[in-house]
Amino acid sequence: MPTPQAVLAELKAHLQFLSDLGGAVGLLRWDQVTYMPQGGASARSRHIATLSRLWQEQFTAPHIQEWLDVLVPYAETLPYDDDDAALIRYVAREYDRRRRIPTDFVAEMSRHLSASRQAWGEARQTGEFATVQPFLEKTLDFSRRMADYLAPYDHPMDPLIQQSDEGFDTATIRALFDTLQRGLVPLVRAIADAPRPNTDFLAHTYDFDTQMAFLHDVLTAFGYDWQRGRHDLTAHPFAIRLSHGDVRITTRFTPDYLNAPLFPSMHESGHAIYEQNVSPRYEGTPLARGAWSGVHESSSRLWENRVGRSRPFWEHYYPRFQRLFADHLAHVPLDDFYAAINVVEPSFIRVTADEVTYNLHIMIRFELEAQLLEGSLSIAELPEAWNAMYEEFLGVRPPNHKVGVLQDVHWYNALIGGRFQGYALGNIIGAQLFEAIQATHPDIEDHIAAGEFDTLRGWLTEHVYRHGRKYLPLELVERATGKPLSVEPLLRYLYAKFGDLYGLNLEP
Amino acid sequence: MPTPQAVLAELKAHLQFLSDLGGAVGLLRWDQVTYMPQGGASARSRHIATLSRLWQEQFTAPHIQEWLDVLVPYAETLPYDDDDAALIRYVAREYDRRRRIPTDFVAEMSRHLSASRQAWGEARQTGEFATVQPFLEKTLDFSRRMADYLAPYDHPMDPLIQQSDEGFDTATIRALFDTLQRGLVPLVRAIADAPRPNTDFLAHTYDFDTQMAFLHDVLTAFGYDWQRGRHDLTAHPFAIRLSHGDVRITTRFTPDYLNAPLFPSMHESGHAIYEQNVSPRYEGTPLARGAWSGVHESSSRLWENRVGRSRPFWEHYYPRFQRLFADHLAHVPLDDFYAAINVVEPSFIRVTADEVTYNLHIMIRFELEAQLLEGSLSIAELPEAWNAMYEEFLGVRPPNHKVGVLQDVHWYNALIGGRFQGYALGNIIGAQLFEAIQATHPDIEDHIAAGEFDTLRGWLTEHVYRHGRKYLPLELVERATGKPLSVEPLLRYLYAKFGDLYGLNLEP
Known part of the structure; x- marks a missing residue:
């Protein structure tokens, strides 16, 4: 029976191999959008797909389970803060998650997403939601299946959120966002009534x-x-x-x-x-x-x-x-x-939104994703729901789908669910760190x-x-700031900065 | 028992995988010398080493022998010109060659070459041949071992030549180079006596x-x-x-x-x-x-x-x-x-040499490599042999080793033997194609x-x-030109062009 130390050394060598593969894939992607000549496109997609598949196979190789059988109990004997313990916990979580998702499913999904990206490209020209509707319906189906592979969950979006924001779930984020929305709406209204600065x-x-x-x-x-x-x-x-x-x-x-x-x-x-x-x-x-x-x-x-x-x-x-x-x-x-x-202005487009309204753009998307996965909203109803929420949250109604429901690539690059919350969480976390x-x-x-x-x-x-991924996000924020995550620092910051800029006399 | 067609399809899928890996390695190397920031150097070397090792392992995987056992007899049933037949012949040759070289030897050689490149870097500053001598002695030893893995051979340089110029051997190239040298020396002399054009x-x-x-x-x-x-x-x-x-x-x-x-x-x-x-x-x-x-x-x-x-x-x-x-x-x-x-001038430096004398620079290196491998010349004797040949072939004696025996990186990047002949063969083949x-x-x-x-x-x-590597070089030249390879076209071309430029009245 090999010692845990020897098994850990084997695991680390394997992770180094995966890291090298990852570095190569990174460069293939970087070059693809910087210096690659147009003629290289199709082979480049294949190079990336081949190396990514190899990475996936090697990360989920069955012998890693044998290593984890030795290492997970070993990690529990180490102090929580130990680097090796953190590494073993991370690999065990990631291995479990990736092993549950069948290779065929990944391949099928990846083909579907290629096709749906193309449909999105067309729809962006014409503004026709009907072009993407059948693709999004299939994507929603894939998203539910993905969630089911990763069951159990309280909300079907939880496993999808955890792929990009580990440790968060729908209920936690909804609670944060509700407080944030209630705090932001009066500020946005007051700014709308104040004189607009010259730009x-x-x-x-x-x-x-x-x-x-x-x-x-x-x-x-x-x-x-x-x-x-x-x-x-x-x-x-x-x-x-x-x-x-x-x-x-x-x-x-x-x-x-x-x-x-x-x-x-x-x-x-x-x-x-x-x-x-x-x-x-x-x-x-x-x-x-x-x-x-x-x-x-x-x-x-x-x-x-x-x-x-x-x-x-x-x-x-x-x-x-x-x-x-x-x-x-x-x-x-x-x-x-x-x-x-720093001009604040309700608008249709997320990527150019100001610091105040940006969060509302995110909340709209987050809420729509949650309702789609719950089944309380259908893809057919999505465009009208989008427009209605823009009116409710921002007081503006997109004149067409190009500047509305068709503006983001996210649902055509990956699944529906868990794609957007990180942007607003970033604002919330950043404000708490700054305080x-x-x-x-x-x-x-x-x-x-x-x-x-x-x-x-x-x-x-x-x-x-310096901690990299040693700690989960909520853990990291609490260690760094001494407090659990809350939206108050962000609201205090936005009220102070924009109250001052717009000569308002408001408290969050 | 699977059909040859099914086995061939498996082989092709595997070759596609290797080709994708190769494309990734190519980009890693290209970026390394174009846009990579300095801080990326050590990780990049590791990325390249990791993917190259994987390529080598996958090209020499034992199951390929099983495929070849089915495919080599199958290829013999196909017309010689058939693409699949050419592919199978190519893979069989390459597989046999790579399988004979032990993985440990490749790793050991690769470490040695890294160290010897560094020694060469120092020697290039000081001009001290003693700095590289022990490294070159070891490289020569590696070169002989490599040749022995690839035995039998008529000359120990033959297997090394065949790694970069398949189908050629020492005797063939020596015969070509002897004729070329005899042809060139009178031309070089006549040019030396003619007035030098203004540059x-x-x-x-x-x-x-x-x-x-x-x-x-x-x-x-x-x-x-x-x-x-x-x-x-x-x-x-x-x-x-x-x-x-x-x-x-x-x-x-x-x-x-x-x-x-x-x-x-x-x-x-x-x-x-x-x-x-x-x-x-x-x-x-x-x-x-x-x-x-x-x-x-x-x-x-x-x-x-x-x-x-x-x-x-x-x-x-x-x-x-x-x-x-x-x-x-x-x-x-x-x-x-x-x-x-087009000025022709005997000089010390290969890379800036003119069309006429360039070939003589190559022949010197080729002959020295051959003698080192034969054992008729030792590494210790190499600097003097280098200088003596420059005097004999070009009438100039390098004033120091920096512009002499230390000028080329080739013997520090790879083995001694088969490194240089391709440049002069290129001139010979190019002239025959042009005729x-x-x-x-x-x-x-x-x-x-x-x-x-x-x-x-x-x-x-x-x-x-268009033929890529379907045919071996000598085959390709004979198919393209209808004649076996010869140095006469190159001599005719050089005599005509430079006879005209220098107002000479000479025949090759």
């Missing part, structure tokens, strides 16, 4: 290369390590970790309006700085990544919004930015610029106003980043 | 971006398909095939002298155009590549030298090139430019002078490129 000066083309050079310095100050990363242009921005020493970001460009690359790059740098600061001792194991979608978004949205759209940040950077774009900004005072980049930072460093905003981000990044590294 | 106007910085824009049009005219490729900057130029639809080239830049990217890009495009025109029906099998090193070099050197350094080519392109670089070339007539880019093209298209140089390359590329595709 005309944003409606110009801000030269891409000039923005990129400015961003190079900003991201350097944030602590993004360029020796272990790079910054490229893609249609959809993302951050990707190929190894501890290679965490890349991409950005996009919006001509005619100041948004990208400026804010998307800050957002993606928040993901990348997280990955770059996971402890290198987890390298080669699945713990060497940021902790699931909500915690990851807390970092990206904190650097984008809490830092990059803050007054202290622009107190430091605006003089330079104004000089760089003197054509558009020479006569625009800091306060006007700050108000413009904890302020408790330790009451002068943190002075640091930001001085262009100094080491204290902020240092705190996040110490309390969040 | 002063090449000794400037020719703007990189302007050259790249010019090359874009030249390579487009050659037929390089940009939808299925791209062109990047690296320290060492190369062409790489990731799939039929993705064949990339890289180039380098020499400031202060007109050479790169101009000629290296044409050279690499010759490799890439070959790969782009292999029949797509071989995709996913090992036949979907150019036929070994000598034939591949015949294409790259043909496009670089026979086209890119020809008078007809510059008749067409020089007016534009002269306008682009008017600062340096406004007062330089076409004939002077043509003479300068065959001229026999069918006597006006081919008029096409080139008109900037029309479709006839040339079309002939090469029909007779060489």
Whole structure:
């Protein structure tokens, strides 16, 4: 009988192999949207599919169960905080989850999603929901089957949520979102009644290369390590970790309006700085990544919004930015610029929504997913339900499905359920982390106003980043902040910032 | 008992898997020298090693022998020209070769080569041969062991040659090289006695971006398909095939002298155009590549030298090139430019050698490798033997080992033996192919002078490129040209071109 230590060494060697495969798949994907010539597309899809299938087979190989039979009892003899114990717990959970899902199901689902993405591409042109309806019906069926493989559950969306936000469930998130919604609606209404700041000066083309050079310095100050990363242009921005020493970001460009690359790059740098600061001792194991979608978004949205759209940040950077774009900004005072980049406006489109209304866009999607899975809503009823909720939550009704129910790719890339909550959880978690930072460093905003981000990044590294996936999200937040997760910090932050910006006298 | 057809289908699926792995390894290598941040280096080496080891294990898996036991007899029932028969013959040869080499030996050799590359890096700084001597001695020992695994052989270099130029052996190449040397020496001497053309106007910085824009049009005219490729900057130029639809080239830049990217890009495009025109029906099998090193070099050197350094080519392109670089070339007539880019000069350095002396650089290395493996020369004697051969073949003696025996990385990247012959075989094969093209298209140089390359590329595709690795090199050359391989076409070409340039009255 081999010792647990010997079995653990075998497991780690196997995980290193899987990590190497994962790094290769990451590069295949990165290149696919950056530098790959068009002619490489079909072979590239196959390369990715082949390596991903191999990864899946190797992660679910039957001999891993034999290792776990030795290791799971061993982990229970170790202190809870022990790295090996955390690794074994993680692998045991992930192995169980992946083993339950039949290979044929994965292959069938993957074929269906390819076809449904294509249908979505057509529907986006025409605005015809009927084009995607039969595909979404099948996707919903796949989603229910997936949930059943992962039964038991309280709500059929729970297992799907846990694939991207481990430890969360529908009831917990609904409770958080209900409180958040009740808190946000009066704020949104009050803002709608206040005078709208001028944003005309944003409606110009801000030269891409000039923005990129400015961003190079900003991201350097944030602590993004360029020796272990790079910054490229893609249609959809993302951050990707190929190894501890290679965490890349991409950005996009919006001509005619100041948004990208400026804010998307800050957002993606928040993901990348997280990955770059996971402890290198987890390298080669699945713990060497940021902790699931909500915690990851807390970092990206904190650097984008809490830092990059803050007054202290622009107190430091605006003089330079104004000089760089003197054509558009020479006569625009800091306060006007700050108000413009923070304009709050109910709109149809999630990805360009402001900090306040963004959360409502997410809640709509989350609630619709939950009702679809419960069976209280059908796919046929989805477009009208979407429009009705936009009226209820945001007071606007999409004039067509292109800017309505057809706007997001998520349900065509993956199953229905658990696709969106991470974005709003990120805002909630980020606000709670920031309050904890302020408790330790009451002068943190002075640091930001001085262009100094080491204290902020240092705190996040110490309390969040370095742990990788060692702890579950709710555990990590409670350890970092000393409190269970709550929406109060986010509401306090939004009321303070936007109350001030819009001259309101409101309490959350 | 499964039918041969069923077994063949299994083999092809397995080869497709190996091809996908190979495509991933290719991208990992390409990115490593183009866009990877420095911090990614160590993980990247491991990713490549892991996937390469997997490839090797999967190519030599024991069940392939069972498939071959069914398929080899089946292939003999098929016409020789049948694609499946060629594929089975190829896999059987390659499988036999790879199975004979123990996995431990490969790992041990790979570790040794890493260490010896590092020693070479140091020796290149100091010029001390003693630094690499013990490493080369061990490499020579590995080379002999490798040959013995692949025994029987007539000459210990034969199995090593056959890894990169299948079907060739030491005796055949020595015979070709002897004739070539006897033919070249009088030409080199006569040129040395003739007046040297002026090259002063090449000794400037020719703007990189302007050259790249010019090359874009030249390579487009050659037929390089940009939808299925791209062109990047690296320290060492190369062409790489990731799939039929993705064949990339890289180039380098020499400031202060007109050479790169101009000629290296044409050279690499010759490799890439070959790969782009292999029949797509071989995709996913090992036949979907150019036929070994000598034939591949015949294409790259043909496009670089026979086209890119020809008078007809510059008749067409020089007016534009002269306008682009008017600062340096406004007062330089076409004939002077043509003479300068073809200047022949005995030198120490292989990679910058001209068309005539280049072959002598190769023959020196080939002969030294052969003698080392025979045991008639020791590593300790190598530096003096190198210098003596440079005196004998080229009439120059390297003043130090940096520009002498230490100049090439080849013996530190791989074994000693079979590393260099492909470059000179490329010149020999390319000249014979061009004579065959001229026999069918006597006006081919008029096409080139008109900037029309479709006839040339079309002939090469029909007779060489499309076949991939279906035929062995000597077979392919004989099928394409109707004659066995000989050095006469190369000698005729060099005597005609350089006799004309240097005003000589010589016959080969």
